[in-house]
Amino acid sequence: MSVEITGREAEGTRWDLVVIGSGTAGADAAVRAAQLGLKVLLIERNRDRPGGTCVNVGCVPTKKLLYLADHYHELSKYLVNEGLIIDAKLDVKAMFRAKDQLISQIIAWYTFRVFPSWGIKMLFGEARLASPNSVKVGDSVIETKNVLIATGSRPKVPPIRGVEEGLRRGFVITSDDFFSLDSIPDSILIIGGGAIGVELGTLLHKLGSKVIIVEIMDRLLPTFADAELGNYLANRVMREMYGVDVRVGTSVTEVDPDNRLVRLSSGEAVKVDKVLVAVGRVPNTEGLNLEGVGVEVKNGAIMVDDHSRTNVPSIYAAGDVTGKYMLASVAKVQGIVAAENVAGINSRIDYNLVPMVVFSDPEVASVGIAASKDDPKYMVTKMPNTINYRAIAYNKPYGWTKIVIERGSKRVVGFHMIGPWASEIVNTAVIAIKNGLTLDEVKELVFSHPVFTELLIDAMELASGSNVYLPKR
Template sequence: MKIVIIGGGPGGYVAAIRAAQLGAAVTLIENKYLGGTCLNVGCIPTKVLLHTTELLDVLKHDAKELGITISDYHGDWPKLQKRKTKIIKKLVGGVNGLLKNNGITKIMGTAVFVNAHQIKVISDNQDEINNAATVIDFDFAIIATGSKPVIPPIPGSNHPDVITSDTALSLDAVPESLGIIGGGVIGCEFASIYNAFGCKVTIIEMLPEIVANMDRDIVKPLKEKLLKDGVDIFTSTRVESIQESAGGLTVTTSSQTGEKTITAKKVLLSVGRKPELSTLNLDLAGIKTARGAIVVNQKMQTNVPHIYAIGDCNGGVMLAHVASAEGILAVETIMGKRSQIDFKTIPYCVYTKPELASVGLTEAQAREAGYDVKVGIFPMAVNGKAMIMGETTGVVKYVTDAATGEILGLHMAGPRATDLIVEGALAIRLEATVAELMATIHAHPTVGEALMEAAHAVDGHAIHLMR
């Protein structure tokens, strides 16, 4: 069984390894760097920077309270950039080692469909490699080409000081000021990073709230923290133009309150991502697309039965862990194994301070779906471990079906939220009830106790809350 995988990101390389484990002859084609956006200009580098900003926040606000006296400290941006590069290099090297260990053939270059059963590879210098190895015959192909930042049609968005998330990770120096267009996950994470390093940050969001896909009760603590730290946030605000000015760049916005201008040295475009399909020649393979994404069924299969598409390129949930799960699903389907993904259990995470994490239905979504909803909320301010850590901002919130007690959603803001959300994902996957969560002993003292308390709070029985 010959399987060709196009793209070496968290979807492609995971699919390649799983296919090799199941006995397939696997060729992986990558046109830029192993690990894709996630390892190189996405998940990993942003979290490296965010970890340091979290420590800076502790030193700035909590050091004395925690019994630490430091006479002088400062964020060292160049040194942090070196650390980021070191971690990326180590992880990418690890992926390369795993490919070798599993006997996977790796080819660096751009994959282009010749027809529905052949792919040719073009080298980095865009000259075709003229030997037999560059035209690859395959039994099955998996497309995992990922996505790229959306550049909105805003006048002035092509200015050199208007940057994307890719560039924002590797600036030589921290700008004096930064305007961020888009208050989603990426925008808020970059706001936290640059604000911690002394940059004046302004978020401009067209929707009524930042991080609009998450439950309002957990987004509120993040918004309050950003505002407290000096980040300006303008919601329900549309960007009309970006122009060069004496102070850097002037961003002209409009809202119900009228027109407003914001000046910043650099402007970050953070309005989303779109599938990267530009070099594939999908038409030659007969692969259908819709709204700029490859059309797939529940098994990630395209309209061409032996070609699959996983991760961002199929226009679904654009998260690295979803791409990896879809890669395994596609490979196991190809190899004749029963496989499935429960898309109700996808965790969504924001690695700010406080961290946000969410799985399942929000309260609003559950009510819209017709459920008789009961909610349990427990504040981090009452959790002993959160007090010890000095991170008492946030809440744990369960959304449940009042009739059955089934957990429909778990939403968290606070310390270790992105690690603890797996408990909610598993609970939803197993159709667990609030009673089953309450009956599960949680270790003390841990932040995880707040999950048990929030389960008790659904029926008004939280032990550590005043009645």
């Protein structure tokens, strides 16, 4: 690898920024800092997995597998009635090879094209802070003006009886382990009904698994502000459309690897082939010597401000290690903000408008204020997706698009959707909310037609009384 250097070579250079971790936050920060003329060293401890969680065991491989599963599901279940008569067969090993090829392609793009073009150097090894301005890797102590910690996260393992033993024996897997499977289990119980559990549950169902999702809270997606999203997903989608067994308000009390059983708080014992733990992730802060240099850590996460700074002026942190949202989208902006502040630009991240997305089918997206219909400050309008022409053409006329309007100003302040391409439409909503788009102004906009994005405009037109797609109530 042309960007790789040794610890001894790194010692001989005075760096402007040393980045620990090559995931989304670290890689994007390194590139942005180099663009601004800084001399950057990127340190990664895992030679076999540069690129971090998103590229290797997160958003990238999940989307590839979901893309393939969606096509398989459509061909085998629906399109046979619309002229596409194909004997669809599932080759799981080929699917996972395609996933691995995508990962290798992205890693190669950065290590052989992007990093060398900006003069970024890369060092493989375990890094720890020796001081606020130096990093130790092996026997080498590397001096730097600034440090960015971007060491990411790992799956959280709940303290459930039998889980640790189940992990050792392969009966229990984490979301990271999922991407190393060589076959799809006939049945699986997923502990956790958040974004990870729902996405992998959707994927596994489409690939033929009998899926059970167990969520301790009273609904799926319990961290989403609009409770209706999780309830609709559980009842209308998972249970009715797919036949997935969803248990909310239920916990797992014991995992029994010997008998391949999972015992629930309801007293039931469920027999399955695999158990998938998807109860969140925890920051990777161990071994960094954070206490030794005085970096503030709370509940296992590094504390940062809106400029991605820690309480130590020369040390920044970005990505999952900060415990904020644990989304690649946030990690990217945090990393870029850190790099720009290192370069002397007063840059910050706005945590008030972070879109939350689940790549289920239908997709779920949410941003901004959630309100009830009886809230005097807001007007809440829900548009059924059933009238969108493209949704009908694509066999996806389900779900709804909800907007929240501030009554006084008529500005859109919230967007919550379950439906096709919600992950894309929410970004348009972010721009609309950020720029204070009002109901009156939306009438002046011309969108291409027919597209899914019209659902946002249709919902706003419904709120203003000018929607032309629905019958008179």
